[in-house]
Amino acid sequence: MKKELKIYLASPRGFCAGVKRAIDIVEKSISKFGSPVYVRHEIVHNKQVVEELKQKGAIFVDELSDIKDGKRPVIFSAHGVPKSVPEEAKLKNLSFVDATCPLVSKVHRESEQLNKNGFEILLIGHKNHPEVVGTMGQLPKDSIKLIETKKDAEALNVNDFKKPLAYITQTTLSVDDTAEIINCLKRKFPKIKGPVKEDICYATTNRQLAVKKIASKCDMFFVVGSRNSSNSVRLVEVAKKAGCKNSQLMHSEKEIPLKDIDKSDTIGISSGASAPEKLVQTLLNNIKKDRKVSIEEVVVAEEKVVFKLPKELN
Template sequence: MKNEIKILLAAPRGFCAGVDRAIEIVKKTLNKYGSPVYVRHEIVHNKNVVESLKKLGAVFVEEISEITDVSRPVIFSAHGVPKKVPEEAKLKKIFYVDATCPLVSKVHRETEQLYRRGFDIVLVGHKNHPEVIGTMGQLPKGSIKLIENIEEVKNLKFSKPLAYVTQTTLSVDDTKEIIDALKEKFPKIKGPIKEDICYATTNRQAAVKKIAPNCEMFFVIGSRNSSNSARLVEVAKKSGCKNSELIFYGKKAPLEKIKNCKIIGLSSGASAPEELVQNFISEIQKNMIVSIEEVITANEKVVFKLPKELN
């Protein structure tokens, strides 16, 4: 006889408006300009998305220098790019379409304005993440100090007025601790008017926080290089579900681990297609009697316009 299991399904989960827009940009560029179309870096951090776009004619490269046919368009990924990237494309006369999420572009504009106004700038984020590379690359080298954790606040020394910005996909709670520490050490530090952690990151973490304490195990569908998916696993663990894990590309539902669970939680990162969530549930359904309760903590209606080149 099959065991019964209840899945608490987080909502919102999965694709955000920035990811939707970036994928649409690749498809529309292919429609308008034909294939191949180059994409610099994974358009969003999800292998399934990347593979499906490759089938339509997208060619993924890490740098502009890898583009062999300069007559073809190139698209910049949703994470944003350093200023030198469009400059290099212009120099080589390569037509480009920028799929940087508008909420990442907002952080870029903030850093530029702060720099112009003479501030020293601290960026709270994860070293080597493409978004962080893109944000730091809006200004001359050495103009932004990156900090990753509260420990690093202790060693900071600044002589000019100070301001901070953050990566968009950080842990809301961990970032608050770092910002509180910054404010304690530098009471006059200037922050963004509207915070930089985006609505999608905030909403997905809030949904996980609500569900995780009631679950024996929690699963997040997403890629290993997806910052917001990794944060969802951390949030689930910190909220009381120690047995939380990421289900990344190629990893199956861990049926052996959940066979004696009564309640598990499920969510997905902002770059993970809903199809992967449904496949995960179907795998469990083959082995167990599943009931699903969707726990809705916010309704999202955000839609971003496409770049003018594609209208």
């Protein structure tokens, strides 16, 4: 007889509005312009999504210089691009569609506005993440200083800044870790200006809240998502911090640790904003082969956000 296993399923989980829009943009571009269409960088950080889009006629490139046929359109990924990229595309006469998530574009506009109003800008985020590269690239080199950790914030020298100071953040950070960094900045620079509406997006916040609610009840916690997906990796950290030490990222190369699951009575499952729901269902079906599963979905928020497609595709 199969042993019982309780599974808490976090909700919301998986695709956010920005990811759905970006995938839609690639699919609609293929139907409107025919294949192939080029996509600069992974459209969203998920291998399966990228593979499926390749099958449909997308060619993924690292840089515009890798595009072999300049008559085909190119799509910019959901993470956003430095200003130099559309500029280069225009110089090369490439037609392009920008799939940058509107919530990332919001941070881009904030940086421009702050710069225009004479602020020095700190960006809280992870070095080399495409979103950070894109945000820093909205302004001339060295206009934005990157803060990755609380230690970085502590090391700032009050006298280093001649102009008023402001901060912006990456959209997919840990809500709690970022709050610590912001508190540290506010202690050091009481007049520092922050965004009117915070930059960490609704999807990141909701997914972390749902994980926090269930992680402490679980012997193991799985986050379905890719290794380069910032918000998926953050969910694993959040689950660990919330009390489930054995929290793991279920990326495409990882085998399901069925032996460990066998020793567990309760597990939790969530997925990053770029992970398709079918991967969660595959994980559940595999677990169900060995265990008598009862699933409780824990819903912390209803998401109704939908972003419009760019005008080129309407």
